Amino acid sequence: MGASLAPVFEPGFFTSPPVLVAVTVGGVVAVVSAVVGTFTVLRGQSFAGHALADVGSAGGSAALLAGVPTLSGFVVFNVLAAAVMELIGLRRPRGRDLATGVVLGASLGLAALFLYEDTVSSNTTGATVNVLFGSVFTLSPGLVPVVVALGAVSVALVVLLYRPLVLSSVSDELAAARGVRVRLVGAGYLLALALAVSLSAVTIGAILSTALLVGPAASALRVASRLATALVVAAATGVGATWLGILVAYDSVDWTGGSGWPVSFCIVATVFLVYAASGLPGRVRRARRPAGPRTVGPVVGSLARPEPDVEPGPPETTGEG
Amino acid sequence: MLEVEEVSAAFGARAVLDRVSFSVAAGELCGLIGTNGAGKTTLMKVVLGLLPTGGGRVRVSGRVRTRSGADIGYVPQKIQLEPDAPIRVRDLVALGIDGHRLGVPLGSRRRRRAVDEMLDAVGVSRLANARVGTLSGGEQQRVMIAHALVARPSLLLLDEPLANLDMRAVDDVVALLARIAADQGVAVLLSAHDVNPLLPVMDRVVYLASGHAASGTTGQVIRADVLSRLYGHPIRVVQAEGRVLVLAGGPEPSGVAANGCGASGAGDC
Numbered sequence A: 001m002g003a004s005l006a007p008v009f010e011p012g013f014f015t016s017p018p019v020l021v022a023v024t025v026g027g028v029v030a031v032v033s034a035v036v037g038t039f040t041v042l043r044g045q046s047f048a049g050h051a052l053a054d055v056g057s058a059g060g061s062a063a064l065l066a067g068v069p070t071l072s073g074f075v076v077f078n079v080l081a082a083a084v085m086e087l088i089g090l091r092r093p094r095g096r097d098l099a100t101g102v103v104l105g106a107s108l109g110l111a112a113l114f115l116y117e118d119t120v121s122s123n124t125t126g127a128t129v130n131v132l133f134g135s136v137f138t139l140s141p142g143l144v145p146v147v148v149a150l151g152a153v154s155v156a157l158v159v160l161l162y163r164p165l166v167l168s169s170v171s172d173e174l175a176a177a178r179g180v181r182v183r184l185v186g187a188g189y190l191l192a193l194a195l196a197v198s199l200s201a202v203t204i205g206a207i208l209s210t211a212l213l214v215g216p217a218a219s220a221l222r223v224a225s226r227l228a229t230a231l232v233v234a235a236a237t238g239v240g241a242t243w244l245g246i247l248v249a250y251d252s253v254d255w256t257g258g259s260g261w262p263v264s265f266c267i268v269a270t271v272f273l274v275y276a277a278s279g280l281p282g283r284v285r286r287a288r289r290p291a292g293p294r295t296v297g298p299v300v301g302s303l304a305r306p307e308p309d310v311e312p313g314p315p316e317t318t319g320e321g
Numbered sequence B: 001m002l003e004v005e006e007v008s009a010a011f012g013a014r015a016v017l018d019r020v021s022f023s024v025a026a027g028e029l030c031g032l033i034g035t036n037g038a039g040k041t042t043l044m045k046v047v048l049g050l051l052p053t054g055g056g057r058v059r060v061s062g063r064v065r066t067r068s069g070a071d072i073g074y075v076p077q078k079i080q081l082e083p084d085a086p087i088r089v090r091d092l093v094a095l096g097i098d099g100h101r102l103g104v105p106l107g108s109r110r111r112r113r114a115v116d117e118m119l120d121a122v123g124v125s126r127l128a129n130a131r132v133g134t135l136s137g138g139e140q141q142r143v144m145i146a147h148a149l150v151a152r153p154s155l156l157l158l159d160e161p162l163a164n165l166d167m168r169a170v171d172d173v174v175a176l177l178a179r180i181a182a183d184q185g186v187a188v189l190l191s192a193h194d195v196n197p198l199l200p201v202m203d204r205v206v207y208l209a210s211g212h213a214a215s216g217t218t219g220q221v222i223r224a225d226v227l228s229r230l231y232g233h234p235i236r237v238v239q240a241e242g243r244v245l246v247l248a249g250g251p252e253p254s255g256v257a258a259n260g261c262g263a264s265g266a267g268d269c
């Protein structure tokens, strides 16, 4: 390190306890979100992730009102919501739109009530910002082991269910025909998702939590053609974006002369920039691709495709792919 | 290999299958023919153990089958992969070996060789590293066949494998299935709404219409009187350019036999 990096890492970055907690929690949460999020995108369940985040905002604000850590509120509400979603069969994005909409509306309404009570009772507006938009710099160090443990459970579930999850994302029917208990696997996955969303919510806030869940995963799927690679790329992207966001937020206090930018904004902005950048390789490739014999249109980010020469014979023009 | 005995199935009060019986022996290719909603998918699901029978029995390799499992190769009517899903052709085929097990897959040389052999057998080796979601319908169908066969089941079920394929791809896939049945001694049951592309290779046929079934060898079932009775509608079976064609509609055989092309989109016009 030393003097040359001083302009990048403002004084005190590596010695400030809140920063160390933020870097640890942020790193763990980014990995968990990326791993679970890759399956969320693969299974087309981003909407379920979003639904959990909204329900979580009611949980976090209820926890504040009860005087317990917001994380416990997120976890309890999210796991319950996941159970309800499983019961009403919200397993695909198209499923049960109306019921979900009503439940989500009600949750956000509850959040509004709890946050109002929080604000009135504590006479601060900090609660609202804290629950909805996160505050990774204000976490208590005692939370670190809890975050690590919950994250480990979530990732372990995904690792355990890895093959059946992939099989059922190809086709639920196919998985069921092979003896996979599709419903059980889906429920296990929703539990992992509920935990990941809760962890993301304490870091960057309930409202923004899906950014960390879906953003790095979506970026990774644009550039990686293997699931294992996508998981690693997503985790690296998530951790990189989170740490960069924390650094920028810390440094911005000096740039702006005191107030600084919210850390959640910095993280989410970085995630977004990475996602935008991840689209570039695909665009360049498509621009360079010579006109092949194939009449099926080129596909976004298909790195793996060697060359579109088809089986002997005329180009096939049918199929949904 | 597969014996379906007096199987019935219903959704609520709506009877979809009424005492359907047929059998398929090792190395035979059997077509399951019926219009949309005739109950083809339902029958496959009963055989797979995904739906309970409302009476009757299904035997696979002599044993009564009561629940689903990896002993039957199955190609569903459609799969859900988006073009950007990071599942490569070889990954999907490998899932045919152990996709139902818990945990992450550990690549072994044997596993890899089994996958390569299967990709070669269905003629998609060169697509091994492509994402499944980016393939054409015909390519995807081959990959799914490889997935279903890689664990060497004795029975292969395919639900509408010819839907969404152009005429050339239909002939390719039909020829591939006939070769697999003959070479590997697999019993193949595939559903289709058009019988004509299958007529040259099919050993047996099961016709479904309004819950009832006509089944037997191709020669026993593909007859104007049997099919007309089953559908309650005049059906013609004509010879054209050395092939048999099944056509719907009233008796007007001369025009059809002359040009060999019927209204139902027969195979090689």
Ligand SMILES: Nc1ncnc2c1ncn2[C@@H]1O[C@H](COP(=O)(O)OP(=O)(O)OP(=O)(O)O)[C@@H](O)[C@H]1O
Pocket: B011, B016, B034, B035, B036, B037, B038, B039, B040, B041, B042, B043, B077, B193
């Ligand atoms: N889950 C279900 N609940 C109620 N009815 C059903 C269900 N699945 C199928 N059916 C009914 O059973 C009948 C047979 O359906 P099935 O899917 O087996 O037909 P199919 O021959 O496979 O048709 P297609 O050619 O359209 O695939 C249809 O009339 C359908 O409406």
Ligand SMILES: [Mg+2]
Pocket: B040, B041, B042, B077, B159, B160
């Ligand atoms: Mg069907």
